[in-house]
Amino acid sequence: MPELHDDLVERVTTSLKEPVRIDPALDARVMAEIEAYPAKSRGVLGVIRWLRTGRPLTVTPLGGLAVAASLVVLVVGSRLLFPPTPGSVGGATLGSLSDSAVIQFVIVAQNAGSVSLVGDFNDWDFSATPMQPVRRNGVWSITVPLAPGRYRYAFLVDGETWLADPSAPPAPDSDFGLPGSVVTVGGS
Numbered sequence: 001m002p003e004l005h006d007d008l009v010e011r012v013t014t015s016l017k018e019p020v021r022i023d024p025a026l027d028a029r030v031m032a033e034i035e036a037y038p039a040k041s042r043g044v045l046g047v048i049r050w051l052r053t054g055r056p057l058t059v060t061p062l063g064g065l066a067v068a069a070s071l072v073v074l075v076v077g078s079r080l081l082f083p084p085t086p087g088s089v090g091g092a093t094l095g096s097l098s099d100s101a102v103i104q105f106v107i108v109a110q111n112a113g114s115v116s117l118v119g120d121f122n123d124w125d126f127s128a129t130p131m132q133p134v135r136r137n138g139v140w141s142i143t144v145p146l147a148p149g150r151y152r153y154a155f156l157v158d159g160e161t162w163l164a165d166p167s168a169p170p171a172p173d174s175d176f177g178l179p180g181s182v183v184t185v186g187g188s
Contacts, residue, residue, distance in 0.1 A: 100146060105165070110138030114157070115140040116130050117144065119152055126159065148186025151182070154178065162178045162180075163179065165181035
């Protein structure tokens with residue numbers, strides 16, 4: 001039996017040692033195919049198209065930890081490099097500080113069909129101040145002129161879910177136990 005195995009191995013190695021004959025026109029055919037390939041598939045647009053195609057992504061636990069650590073460094077670094085400017089409070093940004101100020105309220109509510117701003121300034125009327133979607137990624141925004149003072153407010157998502165502004169000071173407990181935030185306009 002070992003002789004049969006040795007004979008088979010010898011025949012295979014002999015056939016593998018034989019020179020391979022390549023068609024001399026192969027290079028010319030390959031180059032012709034490359035030249036015929038549409039130019040739009042090459043260059044920057046080709047790279048962009050390649051980047052946009054879906055590919056499976058596998059992240060190891062150590063890789064996920066590295067990504068999370070990078071995000072923390074970015075957030076903390078951006079706060080150090082770009083501290084909040086005077087006139088900003090949480091998610092609200094002050095416009096002018098004359099008799100009244102223009103306040104921009106912003107909230108991220110992904111998959112929301114509607115978001116309303118409710119507060120002391122509109123008698124908690126959910127239909128009085130509907131917010132507008134800014135981007136498809138769930139960012140909603142509205143600007144409201146407010147006189148100097150301190151106001152409690154919240155966001156009402158899809159007419160049923162109350163959200164406090166995660167980037168503003170929390171309001172003292174309400175009589176109804178609903179979450180809320182506080183914005184102070186002017187020197188009050």
